[in-house]
Amino acid sequence: MSVRLAVRDMSKHYGGIEALRGVSLQVDAGEVLGLVGDNGAGKSTLLKILAGVIAPTAGEILIDGEPAQFANPAAAQAAGVATVYQDLALAGQRDVVANFFMGREVISRGWLGRRTGWLDTKVMSEHTVSELARLRTRIPDVHAASMDLSGGQRQALAIARAAAWTSRVLLLDEPTSALGVEQQQQVLDLIRRVRDDGIAVLFISHQMPDVLAVCDRAVVLRLGCVASTLGAGQLTADNLVGYITGAKTAADDTGAEAEPGPDTRPSPDTRPGPDA
């Protein structure tokens, strides 16, 4: 697996406040990297930088080894980095198809279609159905208003939409909070399927069980720095909580490394999958 997203020495200062201090991490294609940390650890700042919402003070973003700079969210999206925020950004009264294709509507062929912007609703509906089915999301009716879906279905729609329009990196901000247990499992399954499509997933969460369930590795941020990068072997609730709270530091535990090394990344077949 190749390194899809690499962040090098990322720093963000707001006046005298250092939100991020030289954070480095990398996500492989087809890997879910957890990004955890207490409030104020810098998770949201890093997410916003990667999504092109804010500019870093210093540091580098590499997509497939190529340096990338995101002047705005559109630039990040154009580079193949899609973001699903906590509020999901769905239009509640619009149906699933309209939300799925928002901003990417399919226009009927022919001169008249192009002149008038006539929507090819048949193609859009079929594509939405097939894409949602491929990712095995449980959305029964693509013509239902998105506000009539359950919380899990809405989350699934937002993730499936982002995954369908990105080929590289998917940033997920707390996708499983505010969901019931069964819906959490469905969303985690969906994240695994997106990962299996070869997309690099950065999974931000406060829900330790979900991090343990879906992530191949996890980066713990603390006070704007990487406190630890936990590989498959070290990914335990104990380690996560320890590094998040600062009870553990990299020096305490020789098993975890402050910088990601090639040996901390699991090979594809040892990764816990949906059928594991």
Place this chain on the structure above:
Amino acid sequence: MTLSRQASPAQQVPDRKATSAIARYLDRCHAAVRSLWIGGVLIALIVGFSIGSPYFLTRANWLNTSSTATEVLLLAVGETFVICSGGIDLSVGAVLGFSGTAGAWVMAHGFAGAAGTAPLAISVGFLVTLLAGGAFGALNGFLVTRAFVPPFVVTLGTLGIATGLGYLLNNGQEISAIPASVATIGNANLGGWIPVPVAVTAAITIWYALVLSKTRFGAYTLSIGDSREAVVRAGINDRRHLFKVYLLSGFLAGVAGILVMARLGAGSPASGSTDNLNAIAAVVIGGASLFGGRGTIIGSVIGTGIIAVLITGLVLINVPPFWQEVAVGAVLILAVYIDQLRGRRRHRA
């Protein structure tokens, strides 16, 4: 625990499927049903007035009612787009009056007395009317999207500006020194039953009904009104689109200005003064949400029909004309109240 977890999906799935199929069916019918019950109100009014007055179902009353409806409907079509986008345009009636007066002013002053210039005068006059409407639409759109003044305030301001400018053009008097053929066109009937303004309005209404429901322009309009954030995140230029929506509303007010001028044979600055609220009421009675994201042109057509029938019908059953506005206001509140009830029930379910 393990057992029940495995068993429950198998037990629940058929149940859930059955109920969700019904819910889905109801949801799909929701918009249609809303139009239907409002349509039922319209039919009930027509039946009631027909019983109440022998003159209601006559050609004369049809011509009168449909003429009343055309200008409100044209404004309501533009207003539907604005309201669906989450905004409001209070200026449409005033823009109608101003644009018609401006067109008449150009016809009266630019081509006064010269024989044989009627076709040119009419063309230029109509063009000026459209441009005046479009200019106010563009001003509204610019102020809403670039100066970030709320639509209610912007269009309340342009309502005053357009009204005042319309009166200034001829000291508050209407301008009737326009080619006589304008009124001839405006009062001509196709087959004796379809006044030319009605035919023009019908064509425009059908076109914009398709634009709202079938095209990307309509989809963006509804999505912006539903969730501006979602639209912005999807990379859509929300401000450019909203500008176009207000431009459309002003442009259609200009078209209405032409039709009213053609019907009256004069440019009258006061001609749209009651149309502002009627147009908004028609859209809201037709089921559009003032919070944006929901609305149909067919609903606005029915809403316009209810208002037009109330206005002409009440006169025919000898109710003093001042009750017209009382009735329209009451129907407006009632329609929104019933819609709220339905929405509440839907959310509780």
